[in-house]
Amino acid sequence: MICGQTEKALPFNCAGKLRGLFTTISERIYGKNSSYLVGISAVGTALVPDQVRHIFIDLRRHSICRPGVELSSSARHLAQRPPRPCHSALSLKTLAASAGFLFLLLFGIAGAEEFNIFLKTTPKIELLRPFADPATLSLLVTRADGRPVTQGVVAIVLDAPKPGTLLSTDFPLVEGSRLLEMVLPLRRGRAEWKYLFPIRGNYRLSVNFVDADGQGTSKDFPIPVLEERQKWLWLGLFCAGLFLIGFSAGRIFTTPARGGMITALLALSLAVVANVGGHDPPPTQAVSNPQSALEIDGAVVGKLTRLRWRPSDAAVVNRQLSLAITHLEKRKIMFAVDRVPVASEFGLKFHYPDGAEYRVNAVAESPGQAPVRAEQLVAVTGIEPAMMAQIPALLFFLSVILLGLGAGRFSFRYHHRAPR
DSSP: OBTTBOSTTOOHHHHHHHHHHHHHHHHHHHOSTTHHHHHHHHHHHHHSOHHHHHHHHHHHHHHOBOOOSOOOSSSOOGGGSOOBOSSHHHHHHHHHHHHHHHHHHHHHHHHSOOEEEEEEEESOGGGOOTTSSOEEEEEEEEETTSOBOSSOEEEEEEEOOOOOSSSOOSOGGGTTSEEEEEEEEOBTTEEEEEEOOOSOEEEEEEEEEEOTTSOEEEEEEEEEEOOOHHHHHHHHHHHHHHHHHHHHHHHHSOSSSSHHHHHHHHHHHHHHHHHHSOOOOOOOOOBOOTTOSEEEOOOBTTSEEEEEEOOSOTTOOSEEEEEEEEETTTTEEEEEEEEEEESSOEEEEEEOOSSSEEEEEEEEEOTTSOOEEEEEEEEOBOOOOOHHHHHHHHHHHHHHHHHHHHHHHHHHHHHTOOOO
């Protein structure tokens, strides 16, 4: 009840008195510039019903937020300080940033295509044996949906097994070294070559694929190669023979004088050292053909040797190259590639495992032309393995002999005990 009337039937003169009252209060609190708006707002709250008034208050609260600072008393209109958006501008910026982040994330993931690399060996990995027959290694590169990659290259690196702790392999200088480095193009998503694993152990094949657009992936494959069972059998027979030799020497030279025992031990030790120690290979030189398209650096055991094939006619295109490295003494193919597409030249780095003689053959085939052949003989320079590589095996064989000597002495004394 204001001026004796209710809000629903408020006379005009009471509304004017209320407008003047609210104007005076707003001038004292906010200044003259804000009195007009405050007065209208106050009168509006009295003239508008409660339901409509709450709607306008909510809309005004969420749309525009007036700065809560006191205006100066100078003649400055309220329009000089425009209303400041409270929620809408910040929400738009946040929404735009979130949308941009999701756009980059989704399109970045879609643009980075995934590839899969598979390795297949013939024979199977569990059947691979050192210096037996060359194995065929095949790489297959597919997209995420399983389709083979049409264009691209694979960089291949093969590392030899690490040195053993007790018994070395047939080629100690090969242990822990790099055996092969090359780059092969893909044909229907595949790359294939032949390789003869020289020693036993766990090899590591590293493959790095790059497609025509510069995208790619890499993967490492462990290749375990087990030793031939026959070699373990021969090793067991050899150790048994050393034990028997020590046993016989222990029974024969077991006398009250200790000189015979020491002499026998020294003689057997010298025999084992002579058998375990290697020998220097005869000096040889590489044989090359001046007109050949093959260029091979000096080959030394324990290091990679660079091999490069270059065409005699650079104008020929769509050329396919077949290359093979053969061990002449063993008559085994150590490495081979068949019909590799070559644009200009082909190169690789190969590790010759021993100081023997090898033959390198290359055949280049072009449509409508006769095959171009090139051949070169390579005599590899052998190096004597370090003594540290022979010491573990030497100590092992000596321990077998000592065990036989001890068993022989014990047997002799047991059967020749003095009667009590």
